[in-house]
Amino acid sequence: MAAAMVLLPGEEIPTDRLPKPKKGKLTLGPGLQHTPPSIISATTAGSLQVDHRKAALWLEHAGGRYQPSVGDLVIAQIHHSSVETFSCALTPHTSFAILGQLAFEGVSKKTRPQLKAGDVVYARVSRASKWEDVEIECFNSATGKAEGMGQLKGGMVFDVRPAFARRLMMGTDKEGVSKGGVVVLEEVGGKVKFEVAVGRNGKVWVDSGSVRETVMIGHLLRGADEGGWDVEGQRKAVKKALRDV
Amino acid sequence: MPHATRPSTNESNFLLSALRENLRLDSRALDQYRPISLQFPSDPDVHGQTDVRIGKTRVICNISCEVITPYPDRKFDGVFTINCELSPLMGAGVEVGRPDQTEALLSRILDKSIRRSNALDTESLCIIAGQKCFHVRADLHVLDDDGGIFDACCLALVAALQHFRRPDYEVHGEQVTVFDVREREPVRLTLQHHPFCVTTSYYDAGTIMVQDATLLEEQCREGETVVSMNRHGEVCQIAKYGGVPVDALSMLSVVNQSWEKVTMMDALVREALLKDEREKDKGGRMKAELSAENERVMERPVG
Numbered sequence: 001m002a003a004a005m006v007l008l009p010g011e012e013i014p015t016d017r018l019p020k021p022k023k024g025k026l027t028l029g030p031g032l033q034h035t036p037p038s039i040i041s042a043t044t045a046g047s048l049q050v051d052h053r054k055a056a057l058w059l060e061h062a063g064g065r066y067q068p069s070v071g072d073l074v075i076a077q078i079h080h081s082s083v084e085t086f087s088c089a090l091t092p093h094t095s096f097a098i099l100g101q102l103a104f105e106g107v108s109k110k111t112r113p114q115l116k117a118g119d120v121v122y123a124r125v126s127r128a129s130k131w132e133d134v135e136i137e138c139f140n141s142a143t144g145k146a147e148g149m150g151q152l153k154g155g156m157v158f159d160v161r162p163a164f165a166r167r168l169m170m171g172t173d174k175e176g177v178s179k180g181g182v183v184v185l186e187e188v189g190g191k192v193k194f195e196v197a198v199g200r201n202g203k204v205w206v207d208s209g210s211v212r213e214t215v216m217i218g219h220l221l222r223g224a225d226e227g228g229w230d231v232e233g234q235r236k237a238v239k240k241a242l243r244d245v
Numbered sequence: 246m247p248h249a250t251r252p253s254t255n256e257s258n259f260l261l262s263a264l265r266e267n268l269r270l271d272s273r274a275l276d277q278y279r280p281i282s283l284q285f286p287s288d289p290d291v292h293g294q295t296d297v298r299i300g301k302t303r304v305i306c307n308i309s310c311e312v313i314t315p316y317p318d319r320k321f322d323g324v325f326t327i328n329c330e331l332s333p334l335m336g337a338g339v340e341v342g343r344p345d346q347t348e349a350l351l352s353r354i355l356d357k358s359i360r361r362s363n364a365l366d367t368e369s370l371c372i373i374a375g376q377k378c379f380h381v382r383a384d385l386h387v388l389d390d391d392g393g394i395f396d397a398c399c400l401a402l403v404a405a406l407q408h409f410r411r412p413d414y415e416v417h418g419e420q421v422t423v424f425d426v427r428e429r430e431p432v433r434l435t436l437q438h439h440p441f442c443v444t445t446s447y448y449d450a451g452t453i454m455v456q457d458a459t460l461l462e463e464q465c466r467e468g469e470t471v472v473s474m475n476r477h478g479e480v481c482q483i484a485k486y487g488g489v490p491v492d493a494l495s496m497l498s499v500v501n502q503s504w505e506k507v508t509m510m511d512a513l514v515r516e517a518l519l520k521d522e523r524e525k526d527k528g529g530r531m532k533a534e535l536s537a538e539n540e541r542v543m544e545r546p547v548g
Contacts, residue, residue: 093337119255156255211262219272
């Protein structure tokens, strides 16, 4: 693949960079804008990523604030509750997201969850549009199963950059190599037992049962995020941290 | 719309249990400061600007001065004002034009520790009694708040006052000539001492003491004391906020610990100023020749 192309806001994408789909349809991801008939330009600064198989292209950029989109897994903090819903904060800069009191696994009107202000839930964005409140839910509304979502008890929530949270969630490819280039959690997981939940809104919840280990994991996450460690650097840092604990 | 965030119950509970084990989230010791960086403008003709960072907290201070008529009840004094308005730059939840508690506390602390402790000798700002004096104005901007803005603001202000040069002037009878920077080397302000603030936070009913708290630690604390003192150990003010009662004996140890930190800050500022001066001293020995600071002692005609 050719070297990644860096675009500035307003720059047009040259036609030879565009994928050539069989059906004649392109899929545009975040950071790109289509001006009919045939101009595709960047709306933010970032590097251009192209998936030829899916005829998709998007801009990868490091920073920025989190903007909710449907399907994102987020870590939300309950701000207040009303009759049928909880209002949850995703980031300080987005308006409150609505979480239905019945949007949990196995909940009826009589057994609704008792969440207080300040509690933290792992949830999925079920509706996100410019014009109305963001809605989140703690179960898969198609199957009714929690699928790991719900209230997060204990542990600690660490703030990372949204782009880093995305890298954490990219998973591994067939050979088991991390796509996002983050191996901190896997490396630590080989030695220490802990639970983790990554929210796309730039929050990572970690619970290992021991304060010292949780602090260490938070420290490693922050280091990998802000320090820009590569895979080898991350392995080294994890080894050192494990020795110290 | 941005809104102020309170830490979640998970975060505050975890923080407290970590502190009980003598642990901090950024693996510092309980009384350890984050790295402090102090920067001055690269332009050698600009004086009195500092950019202070304590960890992720960032404060900018700018000193300016102008000639005004002194207040009628204080004919022999110049005027020194400290201006600090918090803006939404420092974090979500701060609104423009709605003064909040932090802002009021910040200006009160700075007023008590720097202005009222006579760190800047206002009499030296007088040009002609009752007619002309300098008005020195310090503007503070908090660009990023990750806790410890009192300490950072005080440090920025004291460093900026030491870095600042006011224009030189000459008096002939009633006639005052204020010289431009290009005509005469500007003059340092007369500082009598250099006070610094050290904030200590209390947790667990006042039994755990933490210095240089981050924003999260600040939001979870039960009380705080702000001690301002100079490197000679002279305390300018002690303020205690928050409801938690604090043992009188532990106050003594807080003051002693603060003294250590103040010594560290003072050395840091002095070193940064020296380094800045050395870097900008392009004229070498000419600098001393150009300066008019000792003019009255030497009694040498200018020109």
